[in-house]
Amino acid sequence: MATTTATITLSSSDLLSDELSLATTCTLTEAGNSTGLISTSGLGRKTTASASQYTLFAAADYTDDKAHKVYLKNTETAAGLYFLISIHDVEVGRIYAGDWVFLPWSADTTSDNADFKITPSSSASHTLEYMLFAE
Amino acid sequence: MATTTAAVTLTSDLLSDNISVTTDTTCMKGGTTADGLDQMDMGYIEIATGDQYDLFDADNALNKNKANKVYISNDSTDETYYVTITIDATVVGRLYAGDWMFIPWGAEDATADIEIEAINGTNKVSYAYFHEGRTLIAS
Numbered sequence: 001m002a003t004t005t006a007t008i009t010l011s012s013s014d015l016l017s018d019e020l021s022l023a024t025t026c027t028l029t030e031a032g033n034s035t036g037l038i039s040t041s042g043l044g045r046k047t048t049a050s051a052s053q054y055t056l057f058a059a060a061d062y063t064d065d066k067a068h069k070v071y072l073k074n075t076e077t078a079a080g081l082y083f084l085i086s087i088h089d090v091e092v093g094r095i096y097a098g099d100w101v102f103l104p105w106s107a108d109t110t111s112d113n114a115d116f117k118i119t120p121s122s123s124a125s126h127t128l129e130y131m132l133f134a135e
Numbered sequence: 136m137a138t139t140t141a142a143v144t145l146t147s148d149l150l151s152d153n154i155s156v157t158t159d160t161t162c163m164k165g166g167t168t169a170d171g172l173d174q175m176d177m178g179y180i181e182i183a184t185g186d187q188y189d190l191f192d193a194d195n196a197l198n199k200n201k202a203n204k205v206y207i208s209n210d211s212t213d214e215t216y217y218v219t220i221t222i223d224a225t226v227v228g229r230l231y232a233g234d235w236m237f238i239p240w241g242a243e244d245a246t247a248d249i250e251i252e253a254i255n256g257t258n259k260v261s262y263a264y265f266h267e268g269r270t271l272i273a274s
Contacts, residue, residue: 002147002148002149003147003148004145004146004147004148004149004154005144005145005146005147006143006144006145006235007143007144007145008141008142008143008206008235008237009140009141009142009143009159010139010140010141010142010206010263011139011140011142012137012138012139012140013138014137014138015137015138015139015173015175016175020139022206022263024208024235026233026234026235027233028147028234029214029231029233031217031229031231032214032215032217032231033214033215034214037149038149039149040147040149040150040154042150042154043154043156065226065229066229067229067231067234068228069228069234071143071145071156073158079163079166079167079168080166082165082166082202084241085238085239087222087225087227088225089225090222090223090224090225090247091241091243091247092222092227092238092239092240092241093202093203093238093239093240093241093242094165094200094201094202094239094241095239096163096165096166096202096239097168098160098161099160099202099239100141100143100158100159100160100237101237101238101239102143102145102235102236102237102238103220103227103228103236103237103238104220104227104228104229104230104231104234104236105227105228106226106227106228106229108226111226112225112226114225114226114227131145131154131156133147133149
């Protein structure tokens with residue numbers, strides 16, 4: 001069985017009067033059991049050249065309502081360049097230059113067509129790294 | 136300026152070449168490298184089944200379309216337990232026992248709350264919200 005782990009560390013020495021140090025590791029497993037996820041897109045990279053919305057992952061290509069996970073990183077360095085993340089027609093948030101994201105994804109096609117979409121902040125070149133772990 | 140760092144490491148033996156991705160970011164206010172997010176809320180709750188609850192309320196102009204970050208961890212241990220994460224009536228995904236997520240949250244309008252519902256049993260959830268400000272409700 002494949003083993004995929006994701007570890008996050010949140011730290012700050014000056015946000016609070018007590019040091020913030022939070023670390024969590026999870027093993028990516030299938031929905032409702034302990035079998036490791038067996039599919040991945042691998043690490044990909046996309047550079048956009050327009051401010052149009054792009055579908056990064058189409059919900060119809062994956063099974064609904066499983067334990068899929070998506071990783072994204074905005075590799076830009078200019079602070080104002082961001083990608084707006086949307087699922088279905090709902091805006092989740094902006095990942096600015098240097099930011100990364102890790103989140104579950106429903107890939108739901110029953111109630112909403114929950115395509116995973118990105119919209120660059122402008123037509124300037126924006127580069128994104130991405131990886132999907134799926135059932 | 137407060138400096139808060141979020142780091143992630145992804146490792147896997149799924150492919151013939153091992154996956155090993157490591158990166159980090161400093162949590163900054165939207166569109167700047169000069170000013171870090173300097174306010175936060177952090178907590179732990181146990182959520183019973185049967186209803187969907189607002190974990191974070193979007194009805195706050197200070198949140199709107201910023202670079203605010205949300206961390207949620209499902210600390211439950213029963214592998215069949217999960218919470219659904221919903222924004223503006225669209226299910227983003229399921230966070231199973233042991234899983235965590237870290238996302239930006241745009242709180243684009245008053246209905247874009249982050250909502251959570253426990254499935255299959257009472258789920259234990261930790262959360263942290265790094266932001267540019269939150270409007271306190273007058274007493």
